[in-house]
Amino acid sequence: MSATETIDLDFEKGNFHYDTEYDYDAGTGLSEATIDYISGVKEEDSWVRDFRMKGLRTFTDKPMPTHWATRDLDNIDFNKIRYYLSKGQTPSRTWEEVPEDVKNTFERLGIPEQERKFLAGVEAQFDSEAAYSRMKDDLAKEGVIFVGSTEGLREHPEIFRRWFGKVIPTSDNKFSALNSAVFSGGSFIYVPPGVKVKQPLQAYFRINAENFGQFERTLIIADEGSEVTYMEGCTAPKFETSTLHSAVVELVALKGAKIQYITVQNWSNNVFNLVTKRARAEEEAEVKWIDCNIGSRLTMKYPGVILKGRKARGEVLSIALAGDGQHQDTGAKMIHAADETSSNIIAKSISVGTGRSSYRGIVNVPRNLKGCKNNTECDALLINSNSRTDTYPAITVRGDGNSVQHEASVSKVSAEQIFYMRQRGLSEAQAMSLSVNGFVNDLVREFPMEYSVELKRLIEMEMEGSVG
Amino acid sequence: MDSLHIEKLNVSIGEKSILNDFTLTVPKGEVHALMGPNGTGKSTLAKVLAGHQDYHTDSGSVLLDGKEILGKEPDEISHAGLFLAFQYPLEIPGVSIANFIRAAIESRLGAEESLDAPAYYRRLYEKMDLLQIDRKFTSRSLNEGFSGGEKKRAEILQMAMLEPTYCILDETDSGLDIDALKVVSNGVNFMRSNERGSLIITHYQRLLDYIVPDVVHVMWDGRIVKSGGKGLALELEEKGYDWVKDELAVACS
Numbered sequence: 001m002s003a004t005e006t007i008d009l010d011f012e013k014g015n016f017h018y019d020t021e022y023d024y025d026a027g028t029g030l031s032e033a034t035i036d037y038i039s040g041v042k043e044e045d046s047w048v049r050d051f052r053m054k055g056l057r058t059f060t061d062k063p064m065p066t067h068w069a070t071r072d073l074d075n076i077d078f079n080k081i082r083y084y085l086s087k088g089q090t091p092s093r094t095w096e097e098v099p100e101d102v103k104n105t106f107e108r109l110g111i112p113e114q115e116r117k118f119l120a121g122v123e124a125q126f127d128s129e130a131a132y133s134r135m136k137d138d139l140a141k142e143g144v145i146f147v148g149s150t151e152g153l154r155e156h157p158e159i160f161r162r163w164f165g166k167v168i169p170t171s172d173n174k175f176s177a178l179n180s181a182v183f184s185g186g187s188f189i190y191v192p193p194g195v196k197v198k199q200p201l202q203a204y205f206r207i208n209a210e211n212f213g214q215f216e217r218t219l220i221i222a223d224e225g226s227e228v229t230y231m232e233g234c235t236a237p238k239f240e241t242s243t244l245h246s247a248v249v250e251l252v253a254l255k256g257a258k259i260q261y262i263t264v265q266n267w268s269n270n271v272f273n274l275v276t277k278r279a280r281a282e283e284e285a286e287v288k289w290i291d292c293n294i295g296s297r298l299t300m301k302y303p304g305v306i307l308k309g310r311k312a313r314g315e316v317l318s319i320a321l322a323g324d325g326q327h328q329d330t331g332a333k334m335i336h337a338a339d340e341t342s343s344n345i346i347a348k349s350i351s352v353g354t355g356r357s358s359y360r361g362i363v364n365v366p367r368n369l370k371g372c373k374n375n376t377e378c379d380a381l382l383i384n385s386n387s388r389t390d391t392y393p394a395i396t397v398r399g400d401g402n403s404v405q406h407e408a409s410v411s412k413v414s415a416e417q418i419f420y421m422r423q424r425g426l427s428e429a430q431a432m433s434l435s436v437n438g439f440v441n442d443l444v445r446e447f448p449m450e451y452s453v454e455l456k457r458l459i460e461m462e463m464e465g466s467v468g
Numbered sequence: 469m470d471s472l473h474i475e476k477l478n479v480s481i482g483e484k485s486i487l488n489d490f491t492l493t494v495p496k497g498e499v500h501a502l503m504g505p506n507g508t509g510k511s512t513l514a515k516v517l518a519g520h521q522d523y524h525t526d527s528g529s530v531l532l533d534g535k536e537i538l539g540k541e542p543d544e545i546s547h548a549g550l551f552l553a554f555q556y557p558l559e560i561p562g563v564s565i566a567n568f569i570r571a572a573i574e575s576r577l578g579a580e581e582s583l584d585a586p587a588y589y590r591r592l593y594e595k596m597d598l599l600q601i602d603r604k605f606t607s608r609s610l611n612e613g614f615s616g617g618e619k620k621r622a623e624i625l626q627m628a629m630l631e632p633t634y635c636i637l638d639e640t641d642s643g644l645d646i647d648a649l650k651v652v653s654n655g656v657n658f659m660r661s662n663e664r665g666s667l668i669i670t671h672y673q674r675l676l677d678y679i680v681p682d683v684v685h686v687m688w689d690g691r692i693v694k695s696g697g698k699g700l701a702l703e704l705e706e707k708g709y710d711w712v713k714d715e716l717a718v719a720c721s
Contacts, residue, residue, distance in 0.1 A: 411561075414558075416558055417558045417559075417560060419518075419520055419521075419542060420554065420557065420558040420560075421560065421568075422519075422541070422542035422543045422546070423518050423519075423542050423543075423545075423546055423551075423552050423554075424546060424568070424569075424571075424572040424575075424626060424630065425543050425546040425547055425572045425573075425575040425576055425630070426543060426571055426572060426575050427543050427575065428543075430571065430575060434560070434563055434567075434568070434571055435560065435563070437562070437563070438560055438561050438562025438563035438609070439561065439562055440562070441562035441563070442562065
């Protein structure tokens, strides 16, 4: 498809909201009663309820990680958040059946159009639950499962339970515990051995309500020798109050499987985006996270791969754009746990105005392993003199038979570069945007076309807004 | 009217005055050379004409076909038809020459217009062939890791694609070997037209062996002190800038 056909999804485009009546509302604040309510409306088995209760206890016990993370976290008021809002727990299979207001929202975001053009399946989540979920029939015949987590737990407990919470334990961090307590929505995907899903599966996460917390839980299992690409997009309207998005995403790539997970988030600047994402890669499996973080008030996200089997490969390609007043605290984790495993991290960040971007990385290769490789590159671009970037790489490589390579750079768009570009006719904003696109260019080339075009447009929008 | 007309331009940086009542007219259809020793204000003139913000204009006017461009934004001046080939072109990492020129052309289109990409590439390749530039060049990041000669060729290519009404070439010959100098000169000669005026700023006579100017001006201490035909450049080459200085001293005493 050509660039002009790509779905328009810009920063302002997500900033709208239709008034919606909810049939299910857990009210404001978090207690055991909240969990009873959520578990009750979903008609969950007792083990799921117990899992949630354990999550709540862990969340309550764990301190906020402000000893290393930003103090802005203290501004989240958990008592003012609404933890569950939905119109029902069963998604529609056709867009006609989706309630009018919800359908209008997704149509305005271009989701049905994208589905027709290049997707193998779509799940569209509106606040707490999927409003729409559908996959192409031929994939279903091959045994592929692509449903929401509510449905996954109900219909496929035997696969779900086996891997659920195994890659990211409840106690991993305060927000994974919170998600474990109140999770709702997200995708459950299972790809049978040897099945290669050619077109991407896509989920779209939409926050519609004010003071709302979205806690989707995604679990993707690619069985031996299978392949799948999953893409997620996210937007929310701009509210005066803050919104919390705290997802947990677990990926399991069994022997020789390949998972590519692409995120293009475009949150409005009132969203706290605190997400835990991790994969487990077995022998000769490959997991690639492509992570584009634009918008939000604060994003903390460090996609990781546990390289569990021999010759497993993990990759994180990450782009973060911190606009004025925003903080993108992103990075990657590569935990080598078998011989001949390799990992690659390329992180590029752009800070605009008072925006701040931080890179945090962990690479761990223990002494007993042989033939492991890691490559880490972190490049930061500062647009204004008050922009900020910090890098916290923690690379621990022990043993003689392992190799590591690390490069980092910080650059700035100079006034002379801008003058040069303006002399050719570009406005200041166009010149900025072209420099930023040039900076991320080599990375964006790795993305599927539809998303690279969208990303370019998002960057342009962001830069237009940044020049006064 | 059809000219780049600079009238009594006074420019300073801080307390230091750089251009003093600088006056010059380059009519459409003519190529003028502006020569002078280092530090006499030639490059400042080029930047001021292009709208660089670092310089303070105390007084004067710059008319492009009768329209004032002094005080306008650099992109407005560019759209008005003035092109500056930089003495030191800037590197723009990750942005290919083709995409950069494309963005520059797109900045000239109206809100409803869109660029015809195949036609754009056809025209780009045509100009590259004329300027003897390898087509592989288009995918390289603009000026990144370019040799001096490659940077100047990229400037000429941009000039050829943007088809400005007035071209200012700031020390385009500096750092060029003889082959590169020929390519660049061919480009400028190829751009010569009744519809275009050019001002070639140079320290040396050498470039003028390849680009024969209609008028040669000698700049000294922020203004033009002597103008003449192409013979003036040769005379300068022979006698050196001190000759002008001595003449000036005589005239002033």
